[in-house]
Amino acid sequence: MLTEAGGTRGKTTTVDSDLPPPPTPPKQGTFSSLRIRNYRLFFSGQVISNVGTWMNRIAQDWLVFTLTGNNPVALGIAAALQFAPTLFLSLYAGVLADRLDKRKLLIVVQTAMAGCAVTLGVLDVTGTVQLWHVYALCFIFGCFVAIETPVRQSFVGEMVGIGQLTNAVALNSSSFNLARVVGPAVAGVLIIWVGTGMVFLINAATTAAVITGLFMMRPSELQRGPRVPRAKGQLREGLRYVKGRTDLVVVLTLVFCVSTFGITFFTTLAIMAANVFHKEADGYGLLSTMLAVGTLAGALLAARRSFNGKPRMRMLFGSALLFGVLEIGAGLMPTYLSFALALIPVGLAVMTFMTTANTTVQLSVSQEMRGRVMGLYMLLFLGGNPIAGPMTGWLANEFGGRSPLIVGGATAILAAVILGIVLRWRTKVENAAV
Template identity: 80%
Template sequence: MRNYRLFFSGQVVNNIGTWMNRIAQDWLVFTLTGNNPVALGIAAALQFAPTLFLSLYGGVLADRLDKRKLLIAMQSGMAACAVVLGVLDVSGWVQVWHVYVLCFVFGCFTAVETPVRQSFTSEMVGVGLVTNALALNSSSFNLARVVGPAVAGVLIILVGTGPVFLINAATTMAVITGLLLIRPSELHRGPAVARAKGQLREALRYVRGRADLVTVLVLVFCVSTFGITFFTTLAIMAANVFHKEADGYGLLSTMLAVGTLTGALLAARRSVRGKPKLRMVFGSALVFGVLEIAAGMMPTYLAFAIALIPVGVVVMTFMNTAITTVQLSVEQEMRGRVMGLYMLLFLGGNPIAGLLTGWLADEFGGRSTFFFGGTVSVLAAVLLGLVLRWRTSLPGKPSAAQGEVRGTVRQEESATAQT
């Protein structure tokens, strides 16, 4: 798996830079606006807003075009955004509207890059190793989440936010280099999907006909939009609730990342036992909601930081099982478009979440964001679980288990065709 090793190595380096950039960007907005949580919410909303109108198109492009070349182009654009922000910050010219504009441009590149990258995984390793590769990707992402925020917090105190953005741009070159070195002849490519009208509608009809996919995707939207809002809530808790500086914010992100890394490693261990079950998806969403509410009740900074570890474990369990369930239950020629829809629902609600969490924190205090997000996650897991159970019990409706078997058969057929 030379191709995957190259890609994975580049991602390890790039993910560290991405998390450093995330912390520096949030802290820069806070610094420029006097710790205004609404301003932080606006930045998050602008960064994720392009997902609403570009992620589905990104999925279509992933099915039509060369994924490797698309990723190189998108990563280059993301690096350019980091360079511009870094130069503006180091020069002392940066203003909050500069950050807002670059958040939006960066979000445009990310909205296309994410579904392409997710579907490119199976192209590198083949259908039989998708679960293992996704678990390794999660481990890499969350290992970087442990290291990146801690390093960023220290660097911001020592040299400011500007150099952190430039470091992120440099780390992006690692993943671009890996993509350039990949051998296209060794990729497990399926037949290219020709350009035609109605391809998005075709994907939506495909998903609509699958009760298991619909309920998982709606659950992903609810939990990610209202529960997984740490891109704004941790900064708010650090600065406005516990009155900490950038290093305190970085430590909270690191503690959450310790949990998500542990969850990713557990997911990698479970991946050798077969594909995830739907009850794991709904059960982990329920437990996550309960733990998020409990974390919001912690009275001290240390107790809150420690509570983030189990929250991270469960949120990664949910994210990994949800995306693996979706990837493994759809046909290869539909995977790019379905992953585009998945990323739309997973990230598309973040503009709402950014503004909502900023407003909640401003009106009711930073802890309210954890109480609200946890409650919505619990209700979504329970209600959607009951809906799925009811839908699959109707006469003529395939059960979730039958859907999983159907997906497995399709995978085996695809693997046979590739060999």
């Protein structure tokens, strides 16, 4: 042990000589997390890679539509296959995130995801692609995404520390949605100019940016918690931890309801563009861009609010309620232009909900449990998509292309109201018991 001078005259602090000095926390502000080198590298790579991801998403949807004659059920099946692996891999990915080196694990998984894009691109460019190829690669890609997402989510805290976690989560959302503004619009044009196959190959190339950023990081500057040793029952331990927390159970249930039935834009926007307003790929891309304008604004507002303290439950439930109302309103819009404009406030509300839910969960759990809890979070956030994809296609087929938006909005409203009442009641009961 050694003693060093503190910041105030005459004050000393005792530190362990075997540990590096803790990094100086950056000043608070809208972009304060970007002052941290490791996070800056990660963020920069994500911006580029996310543009490719959104281009890939639009091209994949349009390829399915092209191969099936604009069949909304086929689009729902593709979405279900891509998100189905979340059901059986997310929880174990959370265990891996607590047990292994997250940075190295992300490098491996990101490389595998790029390989999927290359494979689909080559099949498409050579003219040999068939619908079952797309379905198979959707499932394989979904397996890697199911592993990557909980690891990436829990890795944010290691890069920036707990004090900057809210800000970094909000900035991650802003990078994702900045790409969502650019990616679909670019993809819509490129699909017409060079075809969907080249878009898949471009996406594979953009993945190199995030992999390079991960390689360039300084591992010594990561703020890692205690490594969880390999042992039996770690997954059950994480589930018991969540079960004992009423606030987490309610928040995670709300996340499941809103994401499964309300956040179905992967399929609903393609259906609205092609089957309701009879637009081509560029029209679909523009709808995705308009939604992204709202989500980007919501992410930046969340980053600005991040230095005001821990998110409040009132913000979480209020944003879910507002999202439901706005989604129903968008579904009732009579024209393509009015629908596109209505997507901006919808995007703002849904991003406010998503960032608030994410940071509420991460800041409410201990560091050694964060990977497993975020694995459960991502299971509930994405795991409903195998239900939502076919459900959205069926609703559109039976009741028209607008119906998934109206049903999703109504579900979000009911979930916010009912679960808000449950949380308030449980809180009163627990306080009275104390």
